[in-house]
Amino acid sequence: MKTAIVGRTVIPGDGSEPGEGGVLLIRDGRIERVARRVPRGYLAVDARDCTILPGLIDAHVHLCLGGEIHFEDVLFRDPPELLALRAAARAQELLAAGYTTVxxxxxxxRVVLALRDAIRAGVVPGPRVLAPGRIITATGGHGDFLPEGVIHRWGLGLVADGPDELRRAVRTEIKAGADFIKFCATGGVLDPQSEPGTQEFTAAEMEAIVTEAHRMGRKVAAHAQGTGGIAAAIRAGVDTIEHGVFLDEETAELMRERGVFFVPTLAASHNLLREGGEGLPPHVIRKAREVGEAHRESFILALRMGVPIVAGTDAGIPFCRHGDNALELALMVELGMSPLEAITAATGRAAEALGLPTVGTLEPGKVADVIAVRGDPLDGIDILRDRGRIALVLQAGRPVAGSERGRWPG
Ligand SMILES: [Zn+2]
Known part of the structure; x- marks a missing residue:
C-alpha cells in the first residue's frame, strides 16, 4: 500500500527545520521519504493547509488517573478493573490529541500493563504505551501513600528498603511486565508526608535499583526533585530525571555530560496552581507553591546548559487532564525554547530517551506514526493544543483519529 499526505511542510522531528517538500510518502506502514510531489501509483490525501509531523510523545503520564483533585480516593476506592477501563478511555483522548506514544x-x-498489552494486541485503540508497573518507593516515601498500618491490595507504590529488597522489587515489576523501572529518589508534592527536597534512598539503594534494572535490559526513570537526590540518581546511572525541580549548575552539568534526559513536567506545577489550587489539600498547595518558581528556573538552567530535554506533562494528576498534553510544549516555549526545539522534545528526542528507535521522526524506514495539523506550529505552538486543528493521526500508516480520518485510504 502506497499513500501520500500532501501537506504544506513536513517537520521531520530530528531537530532540523522543515525542508523543501511538503509531501510525505508512506509505504506499508513505514515512512518512505519526503517528496515535493506525489509520484505515480500513490493514493494521495490533500492536506495542503496542514503541517505534517511525527506523532507526539508524552514521556510522563499517569493513565490510571484523570486529573481528579482527590486522586487517592479514586486509586484506593475503585477496583483495578474500573481503573483500567477508565484508562482505556483516556488512551483514546490521547490519540485524538495527536499523541501516538506515551x-x-x-x-x-497491572492496570496500565494490561492496557498496554490490549492496545498492542489491537483490542482497544490507544497510543503505544511504555509502563513501569508500580513505582518503587521507600517506606514513608513519596510513593508510599497509605497511612501507617493500612494495607491495601492495589498500591500505586511498591514499598522496599535496602539493596536486597530493592533488587527484589525491580525483579517483581519486571516479572509483572514492566518496560522500564521507576523509583522515587526524593519526596514530592502530592503525598501527605514527604518533602520535595529530601533524598529518600541512599546512594547504595539507588545503585542497587539501577544496576539490577540495567542488568535486565530496562531503563530507569527517577522521580527526583531535591538537588542531592537528583545528583545521587544521576551518579547511580538513571536514564531520565523526572521533575528535577531544584536543579543546580553542577547537577545540570553532570546530566549533560552523562547524557541523562530531563523530563521537567512543567505542566504539573503549572496546573496545580492554575486556579489557586482550589480544593487541593493544604499540604499540596504549600508544597506546590514552594517548588513552582524553582521548577521554572531549573528548566531555564537546563536549557541554557544543553541538557537533553524531553516533553512530559504528568497528565492524570490534579487538574492535569489527558488530551491537553501539548500544554507542556507551550510552557517550554514560554520559558525560552523555540517551537522547533519543543516539538523535537516531544518527538525525536523523546523517542531517544525512551529507547524507541523506530518512532519519533519521519526518517525513511520508521513506523508511520504521523499527524497532520492545520496551520504552522512553528509560528504558534499553541495550535497543537487545539483539537479542531488535528486533521489526521496515523499509527503505522493507519488512520486512528483526526477530522480527515475518513478520507484516508484503508
Ligand atoms: Zn508523575
Missing part, C-alpha cells in the same frame, strides 16, 4: 509513570496493580 510513557506511563506508575499505576496500581
Amino acid at each position: 510513557r506511563d509513570m506508575g499505576a496500581p496493580a
Whole structure:
C-alpha cells in the first residue's frame, strides 16, 4: 500500500527545520521519504493547509488517573478493573490529541500493563504505551501513600528498603511486565508526608535499583526533585530525571555530560496552581507553591546548559487532564525554547530517551506514526493544543483519529 499526505511542510522531528517538500510518502506502514510531489501509483490525501509531523510523545503520564483533585480516593476506592477501563478511555483522548506514544509513570496493580498489552494486541485503540508497573518507593516515601498500618491490595507504590529488597522489587515489576523501572529518589508534592527536597534512598539503594534494572535490559526513570537526590540518581546511572525541580549548575552539568534526559513536567506545577489550587489539600498547595518558581528556573538552567530535554506533562494528576498534553510544549516555549526545539522534545528526542528507535521522526524506514495539523506550529505552538486543528493521526500508516480520518485510504 502506497499513500501520500500532501501537506504544506513536513517537520521531520530530528531537530532540523522543515525542508523543501511538503509531501510525505508512506509505504506499508513505514515512512518512505519526503517528496515535493506525489509520484505515480500513490493514493494521495490533500492536506495542503496542514503541517505534517511525527506523532507526539508524552514521556510522563499517569493513565490510571484523570486529573481528579482527590486522586487517592479514586486509586484506593475503585477496583483495578474500573481503573483500567477508565484508562482505556483516556488512551483514546490521547490519540485524538495527536499523541501516538506515551510513557506511563506508575499505576496500581497491572492496570496500565494490561492496557498496554490490549492496545498492542489491537483490542482497544490507544497510543503505544511504555509502563513501569508500580513505582518503587521507600517506606514513608513519596510513593508510599497509605497511612501507617493500612494495607491495601492495589498500591500505586511498591514499598522496599535496602539493596536486597530493592533488587527484589525491580525483579517483581519486571516479572509483572514492566518496560522500564521507576523509583522515587526524593519526596514530592502530592503525598501527605514527604518533602520535595529530601533524598529518600541512599546512594547504595539507588545503585542497587539501577544496576539490577540495567542488568535486565530496562531503563530507569527517577522521580527526583531535591538537588542531592537528583545528583545521587544521576551518579547511580538513571536514564531520565523526572521533575528535577531544584536543579543546580553542577547537577545540570553532570546530566549533560552523562547524557541523562530531563523530563521537567512543567505542566504539573503549572496546573496545580492554575486556579489557586482550589480544593487541593493544604499540604499540596504549600508544597506546590514552594517548588513552582524553582521548577521554572531549573528548566531555564537546563536549557541554557544543553541538557537533553524531553516533553512530559504528568497528565492524570490534579487538574492535569489527558488530551491537553501539548500544554507542556507551550510552557517550554514560554520559558525560552523555540517551537522547533519543543516539538523535537516531544518527538525525536523523546523517542531517544525512551529507547524507541523506530518512532519519533519521519526518517525513511520508521513506523508511520504521523499527524497532520492545520496551520504552522512553528509560528504558534499553541495550535497543537487545539483539537479542531488535528486533521489526521496515523499509527503505522493507519488512520486512528483526526477530522480527515475518513478520507484516508484503508
Ligand atoms: Zn508523575
